[in-house]
Amino acid sequence: MDGSQLCSAVATRFYAVNGTHPMTAEDDAYASEWYVELGALAETAGIPASELRRLMLADRLPLPSYIRSDGAQMVARDLLELPRRAGGYEQLPEWFGQQFQSGRDAIREWDGYLRGHYVCLRDVLPETIQRKEELVKAITAALAKPEPENDDWLESLHRLVDELDELEPPFTAYDRLRFGGPISRDTCVNAARTRFPRRSIR
Numbered sequence: 758m759d760g761s762q763l764c765s766a767v768a769t770r771f772y773a774v775n776g777t778h779p780m781t782a783e784d785d786a787y788a789s790e791w792y793v794e795l796g797a798l799a800e801t802a803g804i805p806a807s808e809l810r811r812l813m814l815a816d817r818l819p820l821p822s823y824i825r826s827d828g829a830q831m832v833a834r835d836l837l838e839l840p841r842r843a844g845g846y847e848q849l850p851e852w853f854g855q856q857f858q859s860g861r862d863a864i865r866e867w868d869g870y871l872r873g874h875y876v877c878l879r880d881v882l883p884e885t886i887q888r889k890e891e892l893v894k895a896i897t898a899a900l901a902k903p904e905p906e907n908d909d910w911l912e913s914l915h916r917l918v919d920e921l922d923e924l925e926p927p928f929t930a931y932d933r934l935r936f937g938g939p940i941s942r943d944t945c946v947n948a949a950r951t952r953f954p955r956r957s958i959r
Contacts (some may be wrong), residue, residue, distance in 0.1 A: 764812040767830060770813075771820050774872050778934040780826040787929035788823040792831035795821060796900055801814055808837075819881075820873035823931070832873075856883035866900040877941060879926050889941075892921040896945040905953050918949050 758766065780788070799806040809832075812818040818840070821830040843852035852862035853870065866886055875881040878889060896917050904910035921941070928942050 759808075760807045763807050763814070764830070767810045767813055768824060768828070769822065771830075774820060775935040778931060780823070780931055782826075784823070784929045784931040785825045785827070787927070787931075788825055788911045791926055792822050793834050795830040795832050798832055798834070798836060800833075812846055813955070816871055817849060819875070820870050822876045824872050831873075835880060839881070853883065857887070874929070874936075876932060877925055878892055879924060885924055889921065889924050892917055892924070893941050893945055896921065896949060900949060900952070903953065908956075911953060912957065914949060914953060915955055918946055922946050 795809060796806045799809050809818060813820055818836065819833075823831040826943050839853065840846050840849050843849040850867065853867055854860070857863040857866060866883075869875060870881070870886075870896060875886065878885050896914065899910070899914050899917070925942055925946070928940055932940055933943075
């Protein structure tokens with residue numbers, strides 16, 4: 758396939774995975790602020806953009822994080838960090854799997870990685886993937902049995918929420934469409950802070 762065919766093939770797979778939801782002007786601005794055009798990243802890295810797209814189609818790199826309304830394929834700025842850590846694109850799947858204790862977790866997270874769904878993290882690394890899951894579980898458990906009058910419970914909740922807030926970007930409205938509802942920032946950061954605000958220090 759030539760460059761335009763590869764670009765089209767990546768877009769086709771992206772929409773098959775994420776659905777064909779419209780990107781608003783606000784979504785486009787968000788993607789431009791937090792991500793980089795695939796071609797620009799390729800140029801900086803000294804790699805042909807067509808090669809990056811071939812790697813995506815071969816399940817050796819994740820799909821774009823977003824496709825702007827003008828068709829620009831936006832990728833994470835650290836897209837090439839994991840292959841670098843793994844020692845190459847062919848070594849990446851095995852290396853990635855070795856970062857997880859459970860084979861089931863490794864398969865699930867690899868699938869999410871290839872889909873480009875780690876828009877929920879500022880830095881897409883095995884350690885941040887695992888820490889985010891731990892934090893979401895801990896916050897969800899705390900919210901299921903709230904003790905708002907207990908200062909220790911409240912402070913513990915806010916420590917977890919603050920850490921998750923640091924791991925996650927702001928997200929955009931498009932994310933709530935493709936993921937089919939509220940995302941972790943809605944349920945575990947914003948809602949937790951609204952329901953159980955920190956008490957004022959007098």
